Amino acid sequence: MAERLAINTTGLTKEYGDTTAVSDLNLAIPKGHVYGFLGPNGAGKTTTIRMLTALTDPTSGTGYVAGQPITNRQAIIPHIGYLPESPPIYDELTAREQLEYHGGLRDMDSSEIDDRIEELLDRFDLTADADDRISTYSKGMKQKTGLIQALMHEPDVVILDEPTSGLDPRAARTVRDTITELAAGDRTVFLSTHILPVVEELATEVGILYDGELVADGSPGELKDRMEVGGERTLEEVFLDVTTDAAYDGVES
Numbered sequence: 001m002a003e004r005l006a007i008n009t010t011g012l013t014k015e016y017g018d019t020t021a022v023s024d025l026n027l028a029i030p031k032g033h034v035y036g037f038l039g040p041n042g043a044g045k046t047t048t049i050r051m052l053t054a055l056t057d058p059t060s061g062t063g064y065v066a067g068q069p070i071t072n073r074q075a076i077i078p079h080i081g082y083l084p085e086s087p088p089i090y091d092e093l094t095a096r097e098q099l100e101y102h103g104g105l106r107d108m109d110s111s112e113i114d115d116r117i118e119e120l121l122d123r124f125d126l127t128a129d130a131d132d133r134i135s136t137y138s139k140g141m142k143q144k145t146g147l148i149q150a151l152m153h154e155p156d157v158v159i160l161d162e163p164t165s166g167l168d169p170r171a172a173r174t175v176r177d178t179i180t181e182l183a184a185g186d187r188t189v190f191l192s193t194h195i196l197p198v199v200e201e202l203a204t205e206v207g208i209l210y211d212g213e214l215v216a217d218g219s220p221g222e223l224k225d226r227m228e229v230g231g232e233r234t235l236e237e238v239f240l241d242v243t244t245d246a247a248y249d250g251v252e253s
Contacts, residue, residue: 006030008063009070012025021044025209026214032184032185034191034204035190035206036199037206037207038206038208043212051063053076057071066156081159083163087145087149089134089145094131095148099120103116140168142166158188159189160179163179164176205217206219210242
């Protein structure tokens, strides 16, 4: 089973001085799944993502992404695409220049870079603006540029933090369709967002983080079934109940 896991962590913990941001996190996410990663602000989601992308080392525990240890950034980089909430793009460049630069960093050959840029610019309706400076872009256009950048090298695991932020409904629909296609192609998407209907639509598995601890996980249907309340439940209702119960029960990191 281990070889089928795209993300696998055991006891993953991150401490900052006396503060524990993430505590004893165990994840086992298979290839080809969309994993919805939920939690209130300050729950430890960003810290978790930073560990999974090898941007920060865990204090203890182990983790592997696409079979590579999360303590080896050079080994992980070719296998992951990462869109943080604020995309890492340069305002003084055009989108095309930014994407060409990124493709070069990923050791893609020039013809592959050009083909992928044209394909993804068209998909995200950015072709007409590709040669304008990013400094002139709206938040949504910058978000699309960052997403294209994350997808260019066709990574095994795509980690998205609020990918539909700033997007109009049409662009947000394209993002959701793209996530579905990635999973259908046996790629894995780790999706962190506050827009719970998006997770309910796309996720095959969901994890809820509260105060640094994973307080619930399973498929959306399983999470709903665990709540002993009659009637049709939304994932948002389950999320509110789980995090309220966790707070009431005194979950500590």
